[in-house]
Amino acid sequence: MSLKVITLAALAATAIAAAVPALADIKIEDAYARVSTPMSKSAAAFMVISNDGDTADRLVDVVSDISKRTELHTHKDDGNGNMSMVHVKEGFAIPAGGEHALMRGGDHVMFMGLGNGLAHGDVVPLTLVFENAGEVSIEVTVDLERKPAHGKMKKHGHKDH
Numbered sequence: 624m625s626l627k628v629i630t631l632a633a634l635a636a637t638a639i640a641a642a643v644p645a646l647a648d649i650k651i652e653d654a655y656a657r658v659s660t661p662m663s664k665s666a667a668a669f670m671v672i673s674n675d676g677d678t679a680d681r682l683v684d685v686v687s688d689i690s691k692r693t694e695l696h697t698h699k700d701d702g703n704g705n706m707s708m709v710h711v712k713e714g715f716a717i718p719a720g721g722e723h724a725l726m727r728g729g730d731h732v733m734f735m736g737l738g739n740g741l742a743h744g745d746v747v748p749l750t751l752v753f754e755n756a757g758e759v760s761i762e763v764t765v766d767l768e769r770k771p772a773h774g775k776m777k778k779h780g781h782k783d784h
Contacts, residue, residue: 648675648680648756649673649759652673654763667731668725668731670724670763673721673722680753681753683753685732685750694735695733696711744765749762
């Protein structure tokens with residue numbers, strides 16, 4: 624192999640590595656989904672998103688083919704003690720060197736208009752879309768037996784409803 628070919632290959636590898644460093648900085652842990660009943664037309668997914676990079680990022684969208692609509696949601700108190708779920712169009716900030724938990728009673732992914740019911744152990748394909756890191760595709764297992772992780776909820780300022 625000539626020096627020119629080796630040099631060009633090294634430059635191409637460097638350019639590719641420089642183009643996608645943010646993907647390696649975003650980590651998705653403890654992802655699971657729940658439905659309220661086997662015949663539910665909606666479900667929610669939860670996870671912890673970590674950003675090991677030096678630059679903040681933002682989860683701006685979610686995509687899945689299991690429902691008519693998939694959105695980022697949170698619970699909002701109307702001031703009278705009534706909680707409702709609302710679409711968070713601006714997404715969720717993922718701080719540099721930090722994490723953001725999507726959890727029951729707080730921020731979460733919402734699947735609306737499910738085509739089929741979800742059963743314990745089913746696997747849901749989900750693509751998370753980040754402002755900087757781009758698309759991160761994961762598989763989320765449906766877990767109908769999981770109990771809320773109260774310690775993590777306190778850490779992130781959320782409580783289960």
